[in-house]
Amino acid sequence: MRDGEESTHFETGPIVTPQMLIVVVFILGVTFLGFLFGREAPASKPNLDGVHGSTPTEPLTEEVALSQLPNRKKEVDAAIADIDFEKKNYQVILDTTAGKITLDMYPDVAPGHCKNVIGLAEIGYYDGIIFHRVIKDFVCQVGCPLGTGTGGPGYTIDAEFNDKLHEAGVLSMARTSDPNSAGSQFFICLGRVPHLDKQYTVFGKTADDESLKNVLKFNSVKTGAGDRPVEEIKIKTAKVVVTDK
Numbered sequence: 031m032r033d034g035e036e037s038t039h040f041e042t043g044p045i046v047t048p049q050m051l052i053v054v055v056f057i058l059g060v061t062f063l064g065f066l067f068g069r070e071a072p073a074s075k076p077n078l079d080g081v082h083g084s085t086p087t088e089p090l091t092e093e094v095a096l097s098q099l100p101n102r103k104k105e106v107d108a109a110i111a112d113i114d115f116e117k118k119n120y121q122v123i124l125d126t127t128a129g130k131i132t133l134d135m136y137p138d139v140a141p142g143h144c145k146n147v148i149g150l151a152e153i154g155y156y157d158g159i160i161f162h163r164v165i166k167d168f169v170c171q172v173g174c175p176l177g178t179g180t181g182g183p184g185y186t187i188d189a190e191f192n193d194k195l196h197e198a199g200v201l202s203m204a205r206t207s208d209p210n211s212a213g214s215q216f217f218i219c220l221g222r223v224p225h226l227d228k229q230y231t232v233f234g235k236t237a238d239d240e241s242l243k244n245v246l247k248f249n250s251v252k253t254g255a256g257d258r259p260v261e262e263i264k265i266k267t268a269k270v271v272v273t274d275k
Contacts, residue, residue: 101184106149113145121237121271122151127263129244132237133201139192140233143203146187148270150214155183156268163257168223170248171204172265173215182213194232196223199242201234220249
């Protein structure tokens with residue numbers, strides 16, 4: 031061995047230098063990032079009907095694409111073809127596990143919303159659906175076919191904001207930040223909620239003291255994550271009652 035040369039007499043394999051380790055780690059890191067960001071993200075959609083806490087339009091996500099939910103518009107249109115608000119009074123009666131809730135409709139200020147919910151009730155859409163969100167002194171919300179607050183009937187309806195106040199027993203339609211994004215989810219107020227006035231469409235109210243009493247029971251419901259009731263509360267059946275004016 032000449033002076034200045036390194037001996038490899040005792041080496042049994044290639045020399046691994048710190049520089050080589052850095053290169054290997056860099057290559058592995060790039061490969062992993064490419065795999066991670068190159069994967070297709072799961073299908074998701076915004077919450078089309080979200081009332082949540084004091085921020086009613088906070089979006090949620092769910093790994094169920096909107097296109098996977100059936101569009102019930104034709105069924106609803108057929109169910110409401112004979113509605114006559116001039117000659118008839120309409121009520122929607124929710125038979126829930128928390129008691130019966132009879133709701134008067136307000137077609138004078140929100141005819142489109144009244145027809146929509148009447149039609150959905152007529153086709154049995156609400157039967158078996160749970161109240162997926164309850165917030166004390168705020169609202170109890172129902173109408174999502176998925177039970178998550180992210181589902182709808184496959185279509186939306188336009189807003190009909192009006193001067194009716196959001197107070198205990200008032201029926202109003204949930205939506206996202208888009209005013210015209212209501213579908214099937216609605217909420218019933220558990221107290222006076224002034225910041226919802228003229229921002230959400232009021233279209234009905236509890237018809238009697240018994241119904242209001244059953245609605246106010248929700249104020250004592252124990253909830254968990256996402257304001258979901260710990261013990262399931264659901265609409266057993268929803269039916270429409272029609273009487274002459």
